[in-house]
Every structure is written in C-alpha cells, then in structure tokens.
Amino acid sequence: MKLTLWTYEGPPHVGAMRVATGMKDVHYVLHAPQGDTYADLLFTMIERRNHRPPVTFTTFQASDLGADTATLFKRAAQGAYDRFQPQAMIVGASCTAELIQDDPGGLASTLGLPCPVVPLDLPSYSRKENFGADETFLALTRALAHPQDRTKEVSCNILGATALGFRHRDDVAEITKLLNQMGISVNVAAPLDATPEDLKRLPAAHFNVLLYPETGEGAARWLEKTHQQPWTKTIPIGAEATREFIAEVAKLANVSPTVDEKNLRQPWWSASVDSTYLTGKRVFIFGDATHAMAAARVARDEIGFEVVGLGCYNREFARPMRAAAKDYGLEALISDDYLDVEAAIIAAAPELILGTQMERHIAKRLGIACAVISAPVHVQDFPARYSPQMGFEGANVLFDTWIHPLVMGLEEHLLTMFREDFEFHDAAGPSHHGGKATPAPAQPILEPTANAATQMIEAAQALADALHWLPDAERELKKIPFFVRAKARRNTEKYAAEKGVTQISIETLYEAKAHYAR
Amino acid sequence: MSLDTPTTGCLHSPVLRERGQREVFCGLTGIIWLHRKMQDAFFLVVGSRTCAHLLQSAAGVMIFAEPRFGTAILEEKDLAGLADAHTELEREVERLLSRRPDIRQLFLVGSCPSEVIKLDLSRTAERLNGRHGPSVRVYNYSGSGIETTFTQGEDACLAAMVPGLEETTEANLLVVGALPDVVEDQCLSLLTQMGIRNISFLPSRRAADAPKVGERTRFILTQPFLADTAHALERRGAQRIAAPFPFGEEGTTDWLRAVAKTCGVTLEVFEAVTAAPRARARKAVAAHAETLRDKTLFMFPDSQLEIPLARFLARECGMLPVEVGTPYLHRGLMEPELALLPQTVLSEGQDVDLQLDRHAALKPDLTVCGLGLANPLEAAGHATKWAIELVFTPVHFYEQAGDLAGLFSRPLRRRALLAGGQA
Numbered sequence: 001m002k003l004t005l006w007t008y009e010g011p012p013h014v015g016a017m018r019v020a021t022g023m024k025d026v027h028y029v030l031h032a033p034q035g036d037t038y039a040d041l042l043f044t045m046i047e048r049r050n051h052r053p054p055v056t057f058t059t060f061q062a063s064d065l066g067a068d069t070a071t072l073f074k075r076a077a078q079g080a081y082d083r084f085q086p087q088a089m090i091v092g093a094s095c096t097a098e099l100i101q102d103d104p105g106g107l108a109s110t111l112g113l114p115c116p117v118v119p120l121d122l123p124s125y126s127r128k129e130n131f132g133a134d135e136t137f138l139a140l141t142r143a144l145a146h147p148q149d150r151t152k153e154v155s156c157n158i159l160g161a162t163a164l165g166f167r168h169r170d171d172v173a174e175i176t177k178l179l180n181q182m183g184i185s186v187n188v189a190a191p192l193d194a195t196p197e198d199l200k201r202l203p204a205a206h207f208n209v210l211l212y213p214e215t216g217e218g219a220a221r222w223l224e225k226t227h228q229q230p231w232t233k234t235i236p237i238g239a240e241a242t243r244e245f246i247a248e249v250a251k252l253a254n255v256s257p258t259v260d261e262k263n264l265r266q267p268w269w270s271a272s273v274d275s276t277y278l279t280g281k282r283v284f285i286f287g288d289a290t291h292a293m294a295a296a297r298v299a300r301d302e303i304g305f306e307v308v309g310l311g312c313y314n315r316e317f318a319r320p321m322r323a324a325a326k327d328y329g330l331e332a333l334i335s336d337d338y339l340d341v342e343a344a345i346i347a348a349a350p351e352l353i354l355g356t357q358m359e360r361h362i363a364k365r366l367g368i369a370c371a372v373i374s375a376p377v378h379v380q381d382f383p384a385r386y387s388p389q390m391g392f393e394g395a396n397v398l399f400d401t402w403i404h405p406l407v408m409g410l411e412e413h414l415l416t417m418f419r420e421d422f423e424f425h426d427a428a429g430p431s432h433h434g435g436k437a438t439p440a441p442a443q444p445i446l447e448p449t450a451n452a453a454t455q456m457i458e459a460a461q462a463l464a465d466a467l468h469w470l471p472d473a474e475r476e477l478k479k480i481p482f483f484v485r486a487k488a489r490r491n492t493e494k495y496a497a498e499k500g501v502t503q504i505s506i507e508t509l510y511e512a513k514a515h516y517a518r
Numbered sequence: 519m520s521l522d523t524p525t526t527g528c529l530h531s532p533v534l535r536e537r538g539q540r541e542v543f544c545g546l547t548g549i550i551w552l553h554r555k556m557q558d559a560f561f562l563v564v565g566s567r568t569c570a571h572l573l574q575s576a577a578g579v580m581i582f583a584e585p586r587f588g589t590a591i592l593e594e595k596d597l598a599g600l601a602d603a604h605t606e607l608e609r610e611v612e613r614l615l616s617r618r619p620d621i622r623q624l625f626l627v628g629s630c631p632s633e634v635i636k637l638d639l640s641r642t643a644e645r646l647n648g649r650h651g652p653s654v655r656v657y658n659y660s661g662s663g664i665e666t667t668f669t670q671g672e673d674a675c676l677a678a679m680v681p682g683l684e685e686t687t688e689a690n691l692l693v694v695g696a697l698p699d700v701v702e703d704q705c706l707s708l709l710t711q712m713g714i715r716n717i718s719f720l721p722s723r724r725a726a727d728a729p730k731v732g733e734r735t736r737f738i739l740t741q742p743f744l745a746d747t748a749h750a751l752e753r754r755g756a757q758r759i760a761a762p763f764p765f766g767e768e769g770t771t772d773w774l775r776a777v778a779k780t781c782g783v784t785l786e787v788f789e790a791v792t793a794a795p796r797a798r799a800r801k802a803v804a805a806h807a808e809t810l811r812d813k814t815l816f817m818f819p820d821s822q823l824e825i826p827l828a829r830f831l832a833r834e835c836g837m838l839p840v841e842v843g844t845p846y847l848h849r850g851l852m853e854p855e856l857a858l859l860p861q862t863v864l865s866e867g868q869d870v871d872l873q874l875d876r877h878a879a880l881k882p883d884l885t886v887c888g889l890g891l892a893n894p895l896e897a898a899g900h901a902t903k904w905a906i907e908l909v910f911t912p913v914h915f916y917e918q919a920g921d922l923a924g925l926f927s928r929p930l931r932r933r934a935l936l937a938g939g940q941a
Contacts, residue, residue: 001564001590001591001592001593001596001603001606001607001609001610002590002591002593002610003562003588003589003590003591003610003613003614004567004570004588004589004590004591005585005587005588006570006574006585007567007570007571007574007589009567010567010568010571010575011566011567011568011571013568014568014571033544033630033662033663033664034540034542034544034663034664034667035542035543035544035545035546035547035572035630035662035663036544036568036572036663037539037540037541037542037543037890038543038544038547038572038575038576038890039571039575040541040889040890040891041575041576041888041889041890042575044889044890044891044892044893044894045889045892045893048893049893049894050893050894050896050897051894051897052890052891052894056539057539057540058539059538059539059540060664061664061665062633062662062664062665064664065634065664076539079538079871083871094568095566095567095568095630095631096566096568096630096631096634096663096664099597099631099634099635100634123594124566124567124568125566125592125593125594125596125597126593126594128567
C-alpha cells in the first residue's frame, strides 16, 4: 500500500481508453463499476472532444456481485456492437473488475461477434496508464496487421500518438509534413485518427517512425520482429535532434537528407544578443522520460541553460534516463511521488522548471517560472493554435514557450539597478505577464510564499546546518533580485561550507560571488 | 409563482426505472468539497490508482496546497493476503498523522476494490481510535461506485459521523448538509433573526464544534441526498422537519417556514425576517427568468438535486421540464418536492444510450448533464449546463437564488451571443 496525493499516470485502462478514443471505428467494452465513467471527462473536457469516448462501461453495482456480472458483461458487449457497429472491439476489465475475474475476453468470444474482438489483460495493481496504452496498441496491431507487400514508393508509419497526448495532434502533422518534404509518404499514422482497417495495412510501410516510445514502442518492436520493419530511435524534439532524425530517416528510406530549414528560427533566436541573458539559467526538468530527455538536450545545447535536475515519473524508462542524466553530471530522479519531486526542486533552487502540470503547481507554490513539456496534461495543454513540440516548427515553439515565463534580459538589469522602485520591483513579476502587478509590500515579505519559504529554509538548513547568516548579509541577500536570489544563497552557503566559514557576512557573500563569477 | 402554474404535482406520476450503463461519478467525488468544508479533516481513500486519478480529475482542477485527501493505493501484495493490508494501512495512517499533526478527524473511505476484497475498514478505524482518540477521531465509510452515486458519498460520510455525536438533553436545531461557509452564515443569520437559538450544523467546520444530538433535537436537511444521515439521526431520537429544499425563493421560504413552525416562530416575525430577502431573491431570479421562460429542460441523472432544481426552474423561472432523471428517487424525502413539481417524465437510474436517444428525439432547449456528456451534446447543437457546478457553487437560500438561475440562463445567453444575437 502506498499513500498517493497526486498521481502522474492514471490506471492502465485509461491508457487503453487513450488508444480507443484516439482511433476511429473501434469500441472498447470495459467491465467496470459506475464511478469509472469519470474517465470520459478527461477526453470531453480536457481535450474538448466533441464525441463521447467509444467506451461502454458495464457499470455493475454491489447487488450484481452476488448475482451474475458475467451476463451483464455479455449483454453490454452485444449491445455495444449492435449500436455502434465498430470495425473492431477491445474488451477488458478495470481495477475492480479484475478482482471479480469474469474474463471479458472469454465471455466476448462466446458471443461470436462479426468483428475482431481483442482482449486486453492489463494488470491494474502493478502497472499504469502508459503501459496500458502501449499494450493496447500492441494488442490491436498484433491482432490486425497481416503480411503484405511493401508500398511501391517509399513510405513509413508514424507510431505512438494517442488521444490526450501532449501535443500529439500537432506533432503528427509536423512530422508528416517533414517526411513528405523528404519524398516519403505516410502509410498509416496510429493510433491517433487510425481505423482498424488502417492497422491492417501497417506492414505495407518500409519502416516505422516512433514518436512516443511510452505508448508505441511495443508495437514498433513487434512490427520489427514480425514484419521486418526497422524503426527510428531519434525523437525529433529540438533543432539538433530533428536534423539527426532526418539523417536517420534518410538512411532508412534511402533518400537525400537535405531538408529546407528556412522556417527554423530557433537557432538564430537563441544566438541573437537579446538571448545572452539566458546563459547558464538554472533549469529543472521533469516529465515522461522521452520529453524530459529531449528537453534537457535542447535546454543545454540549444538555449544555453544549465540543467540542474533531470528525471521522469515512468520507471519503465529509468535506464535510459539514468544514462542521460549522467551526461549532465546529474543523478536522475526516478519517482512518481510528487512530494519527492518538490523536495528535489527546492534543493536544486532552479530559475526555471520544465515539467508537467504537477510541476507547474509546484512552481506556482515556490514562485519559480515554469513551462509545461510533458503529460500529465490539463485543458491549457490543448491550445487552439498549431503548436507542435517536434520538428523545426516544434523547435521554434519550444524557444518561445520556455523563454516566455522568464524575466526579460534588460528588465533583469533594471530590476537589479532600481530594485526599490514602488511599481517595478521583484514581487511584480515579469512585466510582460498580466495580472501580477502588485504594489511593493511595505514590510519585507517571506518569499515566494510563507509555506514555500519555510520549506526552502528547511532544505537550506539540511544542506548547511552549521551555517549562520549575519543580519547584514541576510539584508544584502534580499537586495539581490528574486530570480537569482536562491542561486546566490546556495552558492554562498556552498562556498562558506567549503571554506569552513560558519558565520556568513556581507564579505562572504561577495567572496562567493567572485568565486563563482563566470 | 403565478396562479396558473400547474399544481397537480408528480406525487403519483409513474417513474421510468432503467438499468443499463450509467454515466455518473462514484461517492468518492464528495471528498472534493467535504475536505474543504471540514478544515481539520483528512480523507484517506483505500483504493486503487483509479480512485486517485478520479479525485484529481473530477474537479477539473487540482488544489495547489497539499490536499487534505489522499489514496492508499492497493498493490498486488495487499491483494494477496488481507491481514497484511490492515497492517499496511495502519502504517500509512501513522505516517500521515505524524506528518499532519493538525488533523483532528480522519475518514477512512472504502472504494470499489476495498469493498470487493472485503477489507474491513471499521476494524482499522476502531483500532486507530483506540490509539489516537480522543484527539484524533477516526471514522470509516464507503464511497465506492458499486454502492454510492456521486452525492451519496456525502450522505455516507455524514451518516458515519452521527453515532459519534455527543448526546444532549437540550432542545436544539440541527441543519444538515455541507454548505459553503458563506451560505451557512446566511442560513444561521436568518434563523437567528427569527429568534431560534441553539442551532448547529452537520458537518461542522471543525471537529471541536461538532453538534450534539438527542431526543429533543429537530433536524432539517439542506440537501436532498442525505437519506442515510436522516435515518442515523432518527435512530438517535432526533426528529426530521419535512420541507422542500432551500433552492430559489419559494424553496427557501417553504424551508424556513417549516423550521419556523416547528420552533414556534410567529407569523409576524417570520414575515418581518423574510420579506426583504424574498423580494431580493424574486428580483434576482426575474432577470434570468426572462431567458429561461418557456424553454424546455432535460436533466440527466447526476446529483439527486434534479427534482428540487426542476421544481425551481419550472415554478420560478417558467421552464418546461420534459424529463427529470435522478440516480435515486427517495420518496420519503422528496414528497414535498414532488407535490410541487409540474407533471413531467421522471426517470430513475440510467441506461445512458437509451436516454440519449430520448434526448435527441425531444431536442430540449437546455440539457443538464455530467461533464462526460456536455461537450458531445454541445457539439450536436444542444445548450448544456454541467451538473457538477451545482454542487461546487453556492446555490442555496435567498441570496443565491439569482446565481442559481444564472447558472442555467448563462449557457442560453452565451449561445445567443456567439450566434450574433443579443444576450
């Protein structure tokens, strides 16, 4: 038993729903009690889908448990087929139904439905949402894809995009455009927007492009083994990774790796002098492994940030994540406990957090700038505009969305010089963000919030128990703008600890500043 | 209310009972508002990852602070042996209480999986009470989706608290149902102005203010879904005051009148206290009634608030209910409401596909439904109101009557605006 306050992933049947809802002409019959129907709103509200997810819940009740839940399931499955006439059905159990062991697959097969019925076996008490999506896509692919000739012209499939994915809709469009530019047609993109008939045609492609290993790697591996389709290993997030992806694809397709880059603006935006102030900004990165690892690379190599924390919540990818973190001189944080993540963020004292909606909450509590890079998602992560993360346009989007939360370069200087100005002060926040202007507090406030400050102080104390800030030095520290204050405090304490100084004075503060000067 | 409002009522109307796929929340959802109401309480769900995911998704938003609820997620090893699960749960509770010393009430909340494996939470609660009482009071109830629908979770929670309430021999008035603080204050003010003393609320904001109950206790419900709580109070000797529920001007007046009558308040005092807020409420509702009058209304089953709300919308806003669905129809509590509700189709339980077929055929002007159905129905051209807002928004008593009507008129005004018309 494990106490959980917030969770990064839902149960595995929600992963299965992401596949079913992303696809067309599939119906999912889920043996589940009535409360499990909440999952519909994930799709209709968060993603603003204009149709009900294609899911029939058997919604058994306590009184059914003593009676015949198996018949209830059969009735629901038959009714769902009659009403929706899908090309294929998937059947499975949610956590509660798993306990009553009705065997949805076996029951459905006795009905003799005139369409393929794919049973799912998703262990609810040991696995999670991404696993559920990956398994479901694999099960459907395995059941439907059959041997056939390759297309005459070179083509590929795009694998892994689902409903409720982080920017999946736009990524697929962007990568499709890129592949077309290279003279490669897309045979099938799945699961998102594909039909079961489309899945049958998967083996006609010459190779597979895997965009989301979390939800598509199972199918990619199976297609490689069974239908000898190689798959791409590079995730095209960021300018560099996109170029690498193009090279990888060009080799698989035997086409030219030259692609027009005229719409790629990110490298120049990053090189232009206005971006100088981004140099060495401390960034903490957490999300699903694929997005987090890609973000770390962009942050360091393309924007010039310093990566001070890196991790993921999906343990399945702990190995590559640990290896990636090593490259940044870091120990990867592999955890699905958001309290652990919060503690790690407090200890790292970053200036920017690239995370999920959970980290956005943590950032808000701590008063740290934040941009969302990965699921779990919220309604805000489904923008009306085209906003991919992948490909060259994705690289542009990353630059804009990560830089936006920060205080702009010249503004930083002005804040440093005139920090006592009554309307242009730390607490007012970046001037290009609305709704934050507040008069300068008459009294020094505990920043960023009382609670967060307490936690920061506690964390700082854990780091340097013996250190004591003299009042003068503490006051001087307050004069440093908020967005670098945590770094200054941390560096000073580190410096003091190294020098064996226990009383931190103004001198210690400036000696540390000189020591760490770059 | 105009004189020509049909008053035949639904007391003897047939009820369409359906058993099929339901599109409703389970009782765990009540934790979303209960944990805000009881500021020193923690709700610990003993369940699966699905339960945790529901709680964080149901409200549509996450609460910034460390929430006062959590889920002890059952794992494979807990399912293997039951004795183990009890020990594990006690360990998690110990850790929680040591980290949150501000907790005075702890609710162990059963879920579908814990009910199916027959995990006896009352035993754990008893043991923990022995160890942590009286400073921390441990309760248990079930919010499972196989036993409770949405608001029934609050009923189960409050019913679980009743046996532990202190006994009193004094006469007192108990107002039952979790109300937003601002509404609770308004209610208290109205009752106090009428000269009623010794009023308390269940649930109270803090454990220390918990009400007392005894043979001379009179209680009245503010929510229609509290049948089990009412029975539990009756078992303690308390007597229920029957009334319509305090939605809209009429509902609030009838509700207050029932209390006033029981407590011996004179008609003059009653009129003096209620006249001004009644007039305000009527005025506030009238502004919205213009939009709502003669519009047809279809309510999918959700919170058990459907019948009182349909009564309000029909009688005070002039709407025409074409189907009023409720997850569960408790006739005993609903009698005063049914007597007022104009004749319509009443349905209990659900077969969502069949109900959607009826809905499509009727093409109502306004549909009240859950979040799972709202956008699909909007996309199909129907104006909808999310039912969940009705339990998350202050809607009771006079000062909220206009806001309540506004919740229903806004979707219609918005559609008109977006269509280029006047709101």
